[in-house]
Amino acid sequence: xxxxxxxxxxxxxxxxxxxxxxxxxNCIVGDNxxxxxxxxxxxxxxxxxxxxxxxxxxQCVMHGKEFFVADGTYVNADGRNEVISCTYTRGxxxxxKRNGKAYTRLSEHVGVIxxxxxxxxxxxLICDAxxxxxxxxNLFISQFDSRYLSTLIRxxxxxxxxxxxxxxxxxxxxxxxxxxxxxxxxxxINEIRREVCEELGGVVARYYEKLSGGCExxxxxxxxxxxxxxxxxxxxxxRERDIINGFTSSGVHRDDLLFTIDGYPLRKFGxxxxxxxxxxxxxxxxxxxxxxxxxxRPVLLLxxxxxxxxxxxxxxxxxxxxxxxxxxxxxxxCNKERMVQVLEQLGVxxxxxxxxxxxxVSGYEEDRV
Ligand SMILES: Nc1ncnc2c1ncn2[C@@H]1O[C@H](COP(=O)(O)OP(=O)(O)OP(=O)(O)O)[C@@H](O)[C@H]1O
Ligand SMILES: [Mg+2]
Numbered sequence: 001x002x003x004x005x006x007x008x009x010x011x012x013x014x015x016x017x018x019x020x021x022x023x024x025x026n027c028i029v030g031d032n033x034x035x036x037x038x039x040x041x042x043x044x045x046x047x048x049x050x051x052x053x054x055x056x057x058x059q060c061v062m063h064g065k066e067f068f069v070a071d072g073t074y075v076n077a078d079g080r081n082e083v084i085s086c087t088y089t090r091g092x093x094x095x096x097k098r099n100g101k102a103y104t105r106l107s108e109h110v111g112v113i114x115x116x117x118x119x120x121x122x123x124x125l126i127c128d129a130x131x132x133x134x135x136x137x138n139l140f141i142s143q144f145d146s147r148y149l150s151t152l153i154r155x156x157x158x159x160x161x162x163x164x165x166x167x168x169x170x171x172x173x174x175x176x177x178x179x180x181x182x183x184x185x186x187x188x189i190n191e192i193r194r195e196v197c198e199e200l201g202g203v204v205a206r207y208y209e210k211l212s213g214g215c216e217x218x219x220x221x222x223x224x225x226x227x228x229x230x231x232x233x234x235x236x237x238x239r240e241r242d243i244i245n246g247f248t249s250s251g252v253h254r255d256d257l258l259f260t261i262d263g264y265p266l267r268k269f270g271x272x273x274x275x276x277x278x279x280x281x282x283x284x285x286x287x288x289x290x291x292x293x294x295x296x297r298p299v300l301l302l303x304x305x306x307x308x309x310x311x312x313x314x315x316x317x318x319x320x321x322x323x324x325x326x327x328x329x330x331x332x333x334c335n336k337e338r339m340v341q342v343l344e345q346l347g348v349x350x351x352x353x354x355x356x357x358x359x360x361v362s363g364y365e366e367d368r369v
Pocket of ligand 1: 012013030031034036039059060061063304334
């Protein structure tokens with residue numbers, strides 16, 4: 001599925017916009033603080049029912065306005081139009097509709113139009129706490145495995161209940177029930193994460209080699225206590241400690257991913273550009289795995305493509321995403337000349353849009369598609 005037309009009302013600084021996209025490579029160029037990232041975020045929102053930049057729904061509404069509307073017209077594999085519509089009014093629930101029909105559960109929409117975004121904010125994925133990497137993994141796997149998402153929701157629900165109980169009155173028999181439920185869900189989550197990470201590690205290494213011209217090699221390892229010991233055993237062993245601390249100290253909510261460069265932790269020993277290259281390789285690998293598993297190539301959003309990458313790596317990145325196995329790509333850059341130069345050098349066909357503050361000023365018309 002690819003995005004043919006995006007219509008926005010009051011989405012961040014876009015008061016009213018209608019933007020047409022090409023089915024393959026689209027470039028959005030414009031100065032700092034115009035609306036490039038906001039457009040990508042709106043596209044992400046239409047797929048994931050939330051902002052990519054940890055902004056609340058209220059923060060996505062234009063300052064001083066009461067609501068926003070984001071509509072996307074997509075073309076599916078049969079060539080038919082599908083319309084996804086998201087609306088949010090301050091102080092009320094958001095609504096997401098597919099072809100006019102509202103979802104009762106937003107989680108049902110996740111994965112319908114897979115999306116992958118590369119953003120300068122991804123540095124958090126490498127430098128921040130494990131929670132960031134778990135969030136990444138969850139959003140990634142949820143897009144092609146609905147069983148994973150429903151199990152995760154169940155796990156988080158029981159975990160919250162267990163933590164609440166630990167804080168008030170730890171009742172032995174109720175704890176036992178929670179532990180059993182947690183262990184059951186955790187086993188499923190652990191197994192899926194393990195299997196996905198095993199594949200992911202190999203694909204990331206290949207993309208990284210491509211981007212870097214084989215300068216360095218990277219690795220990815222899934223770390224979980226559950227790789228060795230089942231959760232019911234861990235929970236039993238840590239029960240007393242959990243009662244004293246008032247929270248659950250073992251489980252898949254403690255998992256992490258370890259990224260390495262030439263065998264050393266990337267977080268400590270990777271340069272800025274190497275860390276960025278890793279993130280890009282990770283996201284390209286994510287695209288490949290999602291495409292394989294759900295038969296739908298994700299919309300790839302490359303925000304600020306030159307961020308921390310040298311020209312050689314940007315050229316390799318664009319060469320890679322211009323190849324057949326990738327679907328629709330939307331790229332942003334603040335320097336039009338630089339962007340056009342690289343695309344022309346590669347001989348890639350593309351659609352160019354220029355933006356100013358809160359508006360697309362050229363290249364957005366539908367008849368050009
Ligand atoms: N809810 C909102 N209401 C109004 N304006 C907003 C809202 N949220 C963000 N903005 C503004 O939108 C503008 C454009 O932001 P955006 O991140 O899209 O810029 P950009 O073109 O990606 O710039 P850069 O090249 O610096 O990354 C910013 O000035 C930002 O403050
Ligand atoms: Mg930006």
